[in-house]
Amino acid sequence: MAKKDRLAVFGAGGHGRVVADAAEACGWNNVDFFDDAVTSTAHGPWQVRGTFRCLDERLDEYAGVIVAIGHNRRRLALHDELAARGAALVSVVHPQAVVSPYAVLEPGTFIAPGAVVCVGTVIRRGAIVNTGATVDHDCTIGPGAHIAPGVAMSGGVTVGECSWVGVGAAVKELVEIGTDCMVGAGSVVIRSVDSGVTVVGNPARPLNKD
Numbered sequence: 001m002a003k004k005d006r007l008a009v010f011g012a013g014g015h016g017r018v019v020a021d022a023a024e025a026c027g028w029n030n031v032d033f034f035d036d037a038v039t040s041t042a043h044g045p046w047q048v049r050g051t052f053r054c055l056d057e058r059l060d061e062y063a064g065v066i067v068a069i070g071h072n073r074r075r076l077a078l079h080d081e082l083a084a085r086g087a088a089l090v091s092v093v094h095p096q097a098v099v100s101p102y103a104v105l106e107p108g109t110f111i112a113p114g115a116v117v118c119v120g121t122v123i124r125r126g127a128i129v130n131t132g133a134t135v136d137h138d139c140t141i142g143p144g145a146h147i148a149p150g151v152a153m154s155g156g157v158t159v160g161e162c163s164w165v166g167v168g169a170a171v172k173e174l175v176e177i178g179t180d181c182m183v184g185a186g187s188v189v190i191r192s193v194d195s196g197v198t199v200v201g202n203p204a205r206p207l208n209k210d
């Protein structure tokens with residue numbers, strides 16, 4: 001495998017380490033972290049090279065940049081800011097993910113090991129399809145959305161911007177999940193979900209905390 005040199009990962013948390021690990025597995029040489037909160041320079045096998053400002057000053061040194069922050073809105077905002085500054089935003093697809101050649105991955109997406117992305121599906125910028133999640137045919141996963149580990153998504157599902165489908169959830173075909181939604185862990189979504197709503201359970205219903 002030809003090595004690609006060098007990748008900057010913004011966000012030195014747990015998700016960032018998963019992305020760095022996958023990046024090495026798919027051929028990136030020299031993976032560096034940047035983070036505004038983490039002060040230590042050693043980060044497991046990797047180094048934290050500085051803050052967002054440091055990254056901004058060194059964008060020319062990186063053939064690839066990806067934002068790997070768990071918070072969906074923040075990840076998407078930083079992705080867009082880096083795009084405006086001319087960063088070479090890339091996707092990272094683990095070699096043990098299966099992605100149809102007839103799927104579209106926009107820049108800044110992360111596809112984790114064991115994930116499956118089927119024909120006709122579009123994964124918009126900054127979205128995550130996490131470990132072992134399956135996204136079947138003709139789905140649209142919105143900008144900054146997160147499909148958590150083990151989700152089973154049927155065909156033709158739409159997930160809006162920055163929504164989070166929780167670990168192990170199942171989503172019926174053609175369901176539309178709005179923007180900034182939260183689908184609880186293990187939920188079974190059989191009806192569309194309005195924007196901004198959290199749903200849980202089987203069948204999934206809005207979570208009313210009153």
Ligand SMILES: CC(=O)SCCNC(=O)CCNC(=O)[C@H](O)C(C)(C)COP(=O)(O)OP(=O)(O)OC[C@H]1O[C@@H](n2cnc3c(N)ncnc32)[C@H](O)[C@@H]1OP(=O)(O)O
Binds near residue numbers: 166182185186201
């Ligand atoms: C690599 C990674 O680690 S990726 C991370 C993956 N993690 C996830 O996917 C987490 C998904 N998050 C959840 O499921 C959360 O429980 C949420 C967001 C749905 C709710 O969280 P909170 O707002 O903190 O709700 P809270 O814990 O207070 O629970 C409120 C009520 O909802 C219930 N509830 C919470 N989550 C669920 C769920 N997934 N399914 C069914 N009921 C649930 C609780 O039992 C509680 O009910 P009660 O009032 O009768 O006791």
